[in-house]
Amino acid sequence: MTNDHRQRASAEDRDTHDSSAIVFEGVTKRYGDGTVAVDKLDLTLPAGELTVLVGPSGCGKTTTLRMINRLETLSEGQLLIGDRDVMSVDATRLRRQIGYVMQHSGLFPHKTIADNIAVVPRLLGWGKKRIRERVAELVELVGLDEALAERYPHQLSGGQQQRVGLARALAADPPILLMDEPFAAVDPIVRTHLQEEFLSLQRRVQKTIVMVTHDIDEAMKLGDRVAIFAQGGRLAQFDTPAQLLSAPASDFVVDFIGADRELRRLALERLDSLELDAGLTAPRDEIVARARSYLQQAGSGGIVVLDEQRAPLGWLDWDTLKQADDRARIDSLSLKPWRHRLYLHDNLRSALNALISSPGEVMPVLNAQGRYMGVIDQLQLTRRLS
Amino acid sequence: MNNDVMSLLAGVIDFFSQPMNWQGPGSILAHITEHITYVVIATLIGAAIALPVGIGLGHSGRGGLLAINISNIGRAIPSFGVIILVFLLAGFGVMPVIVALVALAIPPMVTNSFVGMREVDPAVRQAAVALGMTGWQRLWQVELPIAMPLIMAGVRTSAVQVMSTATLAAYVGLGGLGRYLIDGLAVRDLAQVLVGAILVAVLAMATELLFAGLQKLITAKGLQ
Amino acid sequence: MNWGWVASNTHQITAALLQHVQLVGLALLFGFLIAFPLALLAVRWPRLYGPSLAVTGVMFTIPSLALFILLMPFTGLSMATSLIGLTIYTLLILFRNIVQGLRGVSPSVREAARALGYTPARRLFTVELPIALPVIVAGIRIAAVTIIGMVTVTALIGQGGLGQLFITGFTLSFATPLVIGFVLSVMLAVAVDLALVGIQYWLTPWQRGVR
Ligand SMILES: Nc1ncnc2c1ncn2[C@@H]1O[C@H](COP(=O)(O)OP(=O)(O)OP(=O)(O)O)[C@@H](O)[C@H]1O
Ligand SMILES: [Mg+2]
Numbered sequence A: 001m002t003n004d005h006r007q008r009a010s011a012e013d014r015d016t017h018d019s020s021a022i023v024f025e026g027v028t029k030r031y032g033d034g035t036v037a038v039d040k041l042d043l044t045l046p047a048g049e050l051t052v053l054v055g056p057s058g059c060g061k062t063t064t065l066r067m068i069n070r071l072e073t074l075s076e077g078q079l080l081i082g083d084r085d086v087m088s089v090d091a092t093r094l095r096r097q098i099g100y101v102m103q104h105s106g107l108f109p110h111k112t113i114a115d116n117i118a119v120v121p122r123l124l125g126w127g128k129k130r131i132r133e134r135v136a137e138l139v140e141l142v143g144l145d146e147a148l149a150e151r152y153p154h155q156l157s158g159g160q161q162q163r164v165g166l167a168r169a170l171a172a173d174p175p176i177l178l179m180d181e182p183f184a185a186v187d188p189i190v191r192t193h194l195q196e197e198f199l200s201l202q203r204r205v206q207k208t209i210v211m212v213t214h215d216i217d218e219a220m221k222l223g224d225r226v227a228i229f230a231q232g233g234r235l236a237q238f239d240t241p242a243q244l245l246s247a248p249a250s251d252f253v254v255d256f257i258g259a260d261r262e263l264r265r266l267a268l269e270r271l272d273s274l275e276l277d278a279g280l281t282a283p284r285d286e287i288v289a290r291a292r293s294y295l296q297q298a299g300s301g302g303i304v305v306l307d308e309q310r311a312p313l314g315w316l317d318w319d320t321l322k323q324a325d326d327r328a329r330i331d332s333l334s335l336k337p338w339r340h341r342l343y344l345h346d347n348l349r350s351a352l353n354a355l356i357s358s359p360g361e362v363m364p365v366l367n368a369q370g371r372y373m374g375v376i377d378q379l380q381l382t383r384r385l386s
Numbered sequence B: 001m002n003n004d005v006m007s008l009l010a011g012v013i014d015f016f017s018q019p020m021n022w023q024g025p026g027s028i029l030a031h032i033t034e035h036i037t038y039v040v041i042a043t044l045i046g047a048a049i050a051l052p053v054g055i056g057l058g059h060s061g062r063g064g065l066l067a068i069n070i071s072n073i074g075r076a077i078p079s080f081g082v083i084i085l086v087f088l089l090a091g092f093g094v095m096p097v098i099v100a101l102v103a104l105a106i107p108p109m110v111t112n113s114f115v116g117m118r119e120v121d122p123a124v125r126q127a128a129v130a131l132g133m134t135g136w137q138r139l140w141q142v143e144l145p146i147a148m149p150l151i152m153a154g155v156r157t158s159a160v161q162v163m164s165t166a167t168l169a170a171y172v173g174l175g176g177l178g179r180y181l182i183d184g185l186a187v188r189d190l191a192q193v194l195v196g197a198i199l200v201a202v203l204a205m206a207t208e209l210l211f212a213g214l215q216k217l218i219t220a221k222g223l224q
Numbered sequence C: 001m002n003w004g005w006v007a008s009n010t011h012q013i014t015a016a017l018l019q020h021v022q023l024v025g026l027a028l029l030f031g032f033l034i035a036f037p038l039a040l041l042a043v044r045w046p047r048l049y050g051p052s053l054a055v056t057g058v059m060f061t062i063p064s065l066a067l068f069i070l071l072m073p074f075t076g077l078s079m080a081t082s083l084i085g086l087t088i089y090t091l092l093i094l095f096r097n098i099v100q101g102l103r104g105v106s107p108s109v110r111e112a113a114r115a116l117g118y119t120p121a122r123r124l125f126t127v128e129l130p131i132a133l134p135v136i137v138a139g140i141r142i143a144a145v146t147i148i149g150m151v152t153v154t155a156l157i158g159q160g161g162l163g164q165l166f167i168t169g170f171t172l173s174f175a176t177p178l179v180i181g182f183v184l185s186v187m188l189a190v191a192v193d194l195a196l197v198g199i200q201y202w203l204t205p206w207q208r209g210v211r
Helices: A003-016 A061-068 A091-096 A113-117 A119-123 A128-141 A146-150 A158-170 A188-205 A216-222 A241-246 A251-257 A261-267 A288-298 A318-323 A348-356 A378-385 B002-017 B028-060 B064-074 B079-090 B095-118 B122-130 B135-172 B178-186 B190-218 C003-008 C010-044 C046-060 C064-075 C079-103 C107-115 C120-157 C163-172 C175-203
Strands: A022-030 A036-045 A050-054 A076-081 A098-101 A176-180 A208-212 A225-230 A234-239 A281-283 A302-306 A312-317 A362-366 A372-377
Touching: A022 A061, A036 A061, A036 A076, A036 A234, A050 A061, A050 A216, A061 A076, A061 A176, A061 A208, A091 A098, A098 A158, A113 A119, A113 A128, A113 A146, A113 A158, A119 A128, A128 A146, A128 A158, A158 A176, A158 A188, A188 A216, A216 A241, A216 A261, A225 A241, A225 A251, A234 A241, A234 A251, A241 A251, A241 A261, A261 A348, A281 A288, A288 A302, A288 A318, A302 A372, A312 A318, A348 A362, A348 A372, A348 A378, A372 A378, B002 B190, B028 B064, B028 B095, B028 B135, B028 B178, B028 B190, B064 B095, B064 C120, B064 C175, B079 B095, B079 B135, B079 C120, B079 C163, B079 C175, B095 B135, B122 B135, B135 B178, B135 B190, B135 C064, B178 B190, B178 C064, B190 C046, B190 C064, C003 C010, C003 C175, C010 C046, C010 C079, C010 C120, C010 C163, C010 C175, C046 C079, C064 C079, C064 C120, C079 C120, C107 C120, C120 C163, C120 C175, C163 C175
Parallel strands: A050 A208, A050 A225, A098 A176, A176 A208, A281 A302
Antiparallel strands: A022 A036, A022 A076, A225 A234, A302 A312, A362 A372
């Protein structure tokens, strides 16, 4: 799903969770030793959206996050959830309505996975049956094996523990979810996997989510909006990923997003937003002589050979073709296969990668059924970049 | 010398095999009962004082280091001196012994329960706050269960020390297994002293085993 | 409090205090000298560890008074009797802590030292011991403080340092010597404890500022 799409969904959501937009008004946090962690922050996090806070280490992301559920108290200003001032409500009640996921899962070592997930429902006094059903539901939702429910945290892998942490935070179906570097403690492969699953989960549950991360890639990938913080707890820019890339507000933002931001922008666009070239193709039972004349007419270096279902078989280049016997079928020649398959829903960055390793100058693009839809080439992508 | 040891052992066996030593007041069983009574009372009172202090300080995390240092110095309070001092002030009775043993029991329990509470992983502690638990709920549902093995280890250390120190009760005219030591010393009857030592050691080891079992029983499965 | 008694008995009081210090110091010294090689053996051969813990655990349950009395046939009413008894107790505490400290050195550190080409002895003295030092010093502190209280019991076999003042008070039914003995032995414990903390601070510069 694209970012646009998600924003449309969250607009509908705004009606049902009207109370859960989070508004910072001139919020300052000064620690006891005089450190100003957050400085006069004005920020509105829209309901039903996933906002990511990024910035260099020590810039006050965690502090900002923890003020929302009053793990830290504000020194100045006002923090509203909907129209309620957080400082005016009871802290423990507030926290039970806000899920919180930490970098290290912080699971209770003396409770089973099921009991860990059930903590907040128990605090809220739910009945036994309702809790049991909810736990089963959550175990499924976060993609855990139900056999794990009776285990203890130390018997789980880091990635599994992190899922339990998420399930525990979601247990009482809080409208708001706070996450502090939730995927930082797991290895890159598990992280990518968790991120994907988390995105699809968010599409289903549509909560107001605030996530802290160090990883600008993660921020761009997951966030509906991204808040970039500068040192000293100041907000450098707050925008959608696409806006950040096309209209960075300052040099700091440019630096932070990084030198390869052009490439990042490619990652935000999908192939189906592009006008594909029809490309030069031939069925597998074509004979060499005819294929040769197509190529000569088009002035192309090769041709995409398709099978009966119009799935690409491989790339046939001029060098192979010109030495071949005129009457031979082209699928008897040595065709060069593609290392990647590129589909319409892939983004332009994957397309670029695939193109670089393609045997020919073009790369075929497939629809979801694997049928040939056209080709892209370097020129199309570079035109897109500028 | 070898002969000495042999006759000493013979004396011990003789002592245990005399039916007279197993009956009525002043019998082995009576002394054991007295001894255990002192130990149980002192350990319970000590726990009632020490555990709330150690647990409370550990929970709040304030003033702990000072308390621990004071409590460690408390180990230096000579039980022998306390018994005699309270005896001079309060006169004959169980009071001097109980006071001295309680003073002895407190430090390990304070230290262990404090350390046990402090060693709860800060991430776990923080998760409990973030989930909206009140102070009491955090204490009872999260911190205490996790700290329990160390708290119990403290009670165990105290109980074993109290068990062997309760022998001093005999010096101010009370009963318990210390009678065999003090009386044996007075008449230079080493067999009798050895009988007392063996009985106390056996009781102390029984205490160790009892607590080890108890600890296993009440330690949450996820922590084992 | 009868200060007159204190004034006229300063000689007895200082003698008792000195003997107390002497007994504690020697017991710690001998205890350490014996416990240290034993602990190295137990760390070197882990099979020894379990049994040696069991033995020291059992010995610890023997009441100190009984131990002192039972040593009497061999060493009489001499200072050796109380010294041997006290040394045994320090030994038990120190052995456990030294072993625990050395075993607490993380395997990766040990591995790194090996990889850097340290000989075993050099590794022990320049890597493992310094890292284990805080735990070892903690053991010495507990041993010292425990022994300072325990010395007084040896008054019953004619030694006792400040414990002699307790017996004096008991036989005279007179609290002053008791209070003096009591206060001095607690003060001694505080002083020794602080000194050990200071030594540890000085020996482990890398730990300063870490809680
Ligand atoms: N309890 C505290 N007392 C004093 N200063 C603190 C405290 N907690 C955080 N700080 C300081 O406040 C500033 C912001 O800290 P914060 O934890 O919010 O940063 P962060 O952006 O989350 O950093 P990181 O990316 O490293 O997690 C830092 O300079 C930090 O040293
Ligand atoms: Mg942080």
